[in-house]
Amino acid sequence: MEDEGRQPLLLGAIALAVAIVVIGGFLILRGGSEAKLTVTSIPNDLTLTLDGQQVAASGELKVKKGTHTLTGERRGFQTYSTTFSADGDELAIKMYLYANSAEGREWTKNNPEQELELEREAGRQYDQTQQRLVAKYPIIQSLPFIGVGFKADYTSSKTDPNNPEAISVTILTYAPDAKEKALEWMQQNGWDPNTLDIVYSTVK
The missing domain is CATH 2.60.40 (Immunoglobulin-like)
Known part of the structure; x- marks a missing residue:
């Protein structure tokens, strides 16, 4: 008779434990999301x-x-x-x-x-x-720069104007071979002109 009385209590305890585990797992998952x-x-x-x-x-x-x-x-x-x-x-x-x-x-x-x-x-x-x-753009640290027949500087990107973290390197030339001199200056310092957005202009 005692075993029959204990059985409902045992089943109730198991059901409660399962409920706690399920609810706890749900709260953990919900919190983790x-x-x-x-x-x-x-x-x-x-x-x-x-x-x-x-x-x-x-x-x-x-x-x-x-x-x-x-x-x-x-x-x-x-x-x-x-x-x-x-x-x-x-x-x-x-x-x-x-x-x-x-x-x-x-x-x-x-x-x-x-x-x-x-x-x-x-x-x-x-x-x-x-x-x-x-x-x-490591070249920024050397700008502005005045070379033989040219002046190098930078401004906001001309090809990507909506990107605040893009620049154009500006080369102002006022001698016949100034463009070649500017490219030579960049290469000597380890900057690849092909990776830069370079804008040339000439003083007339």
Whole structure:
């Protein structure tokens, strides 16, 4: 009789254990399919959307694994969008908008601390961009350069103008054999002219 009374209890315990394992596994899997995203926004009252859905402008968000688009916008400021990939690791994104009208400039004037952070971020981005450009185009470190009959410098890319990290090397010539001299100068320094976007112009 005691065994008959224990059997329902044993079955109930087994069922409970199975339920705990199943629910626990579901929570682990669900948690593992998300990543933590920390967003810092300036202006702090901008409208922020994640994949088209409005979210808090600053703070922590839970995002599913995969590719997402974050967009910040506010009247008086340039709209900015960035696409990122969430793979389970923690992410941090700065949504910093820059004023493009009198209203935006007035806001930055009235919020000097946030404007200072914007300037710092702009400086950091510029430095990082320059580092990547130098790594991609070592010739930059020697520009501008004045040679025999030519002047070498660089500017934003003429063939890829929408790429902020592409350049064109400009060669201004003012002697008959200046182009050959410029090419010789590049080759002597180990730069392959065939890998550079070179724009020639002649002083008349």
